[in-house]
Amino acid sequence: MAVGHEVELFLEMLAAERAASPNTLLAYSADLESCTAFLAAQGVLPVYAKAEELAAWLADLSLDGQSRRTVARRLSCLKQFYLFLLREGVRKDNPAANLDAPRPEATLPHFLSESEVVALLEACSAPEGASIAQKRRALVARAALELLYASGLRITELLTLPREALRADKPMLLIRGKGGRERLVPISESAREAALALYACDAWRESPWLFPGRDAKRALTRQAFDKILHEVGLRAGLDPQRLSPHVLRHSFATHLLAHGADLRALQMLLGHADIATTQIYTHVQTERLKQAVEAYHPLATQPDKTAQKTG
Template identity: 35%
Template sequence: MSSNASSSAPVDALPAEIAAGWWAPFETYLAQERRYSRYTLRNYRQALEDFVRWRLGEGRSDAALENVQPREVRDFVIEAQRRFDRRTLHNHVSGLRSLYKFWVRRGRVVANPFVGVPLPRLEKRLPKFLTEEQMRKLLLGPQRLLENETVDSFTAWRDRLAMELIYGGGLRVSELAGLNYGQIDFDGGVARVLGKGRKERLCPLGTVALAVLKKFRSEFAQDTGAEAPVVVTAKHERITPRAVQLLLKRYLALAELPLDLTPHKLRHSYATHLLNAGADLRLVQELLGHASLSTTQIYTHVSVARLKEIYAKAHPRA
């Protein structure tokens, strides 16, 4: 987060009245009702801190957030382009737009000043994903370490379970960490997942992921009650998203894959491989839990890009 928004003395955190009156209720709503991740909450707070810091630097009252006008927002966006890349700026404005939308609904603000604000065009970036062969190498990692006696059996099977559920079921890392045994239909091979916005969806797990899950449950789980977490630490406590990110890096290094790939990239791979195999776009939208089909359509671009790549390498007239 940049701290050079102005030449004035920087404000390192939100003023107390804004933190309590504007941010705290919004944060509770995002965390408890929308089920947003701590990462998103942190980014939204940083966006508000930056906006408040900018307003102070411009000599505006920090207590008058109710009176922010679209012209002021446009000035903020113009200035912020010197400090942030385009994607970060889009994310900040999205967070601030959500904040004002929250307070418009509760009658504190008459209109949302962040609606319709002109933003610089984003460069189109295709999501990173692993090929099927790369995924195979990645998923073999825990077994390789177990055979080399680098990790114990619990760790190897727990790590494989985490990766198999993300790739086999298309789960978000937060959904994986929150998954309980009561959400799984072992006979049907389906998990009932509570995703963003508290929206529930059914995720087929696949025969491999289900087999790994059954083995882990029978040989390593201490508690398989309805409220018991599926993926746990060595102390049999619920695993955190951060711990999943760290364990993945271990196997990326082992498979000689880029270390900047995140658990979410396994979800990208899940979607891409489904579409490459002919799955219907709307089905994939449902499986991923996307509210909008346009969010899912980016994976069709990935598939087309892959087809063009294959064509370019294989066709004599390419």
């Protein structure tokens, strides 16, 4: 079979058996075209390629400045393509099976300063002369942002909170997180008061959700909440591009660590299955300390003068 025909069969299999999207098919087609061109320059046909030749292509991608994530995705494509050839009897092995993907780049989470969070919460107040709908919208914003920041909830965990999850005499919320794992998280007094204010306002709607949408039978959607957050951000004088529910979760974790919280306790509060996930916040603290030294230490800010004195 011609090389192009093998690729076509592979893409047809992805579309038929795995319902791959058009974008995925285009990406895989481009990946295999790039690999084919590299191998052709070495006088090698993809169907006969060896592991070291495929590894050379991946290394060339990295040298060309492509991100680790892109290289990892292209390796995934190779593994699937050669597994397909193996199953079809075209090859007797999968030369890409044991190739290692590059480690993903460690991106530090974005977070707000404590003063920015305060400004955001203060901006949840309804304007003077507000309508009933505007006042309720302010209650939704305040309750949601207080709970997100006070407890580090994921947005899906917040929006799917049942109405009965909130009890005036209970300082804890039972959260069902990823993988169905349950955890108890404490809520601050101000967060509980904000949530109870919304609870009382919506009593007549008889919704099963603490944050009901326009249809009381359904929970508030992520898109509707994003609009509320955008409005509050503008009133607080913050760039809405910097705001998201996850930024508030990151702010919760970063601020707790900054005030001496234990990493294991933070893991439990965030609902991380692996503490390695929680440890990203220690990197945030390390980066902040590094910036503080560079900004305020006299030897760090005056390298030229230091060099003259020691010269």
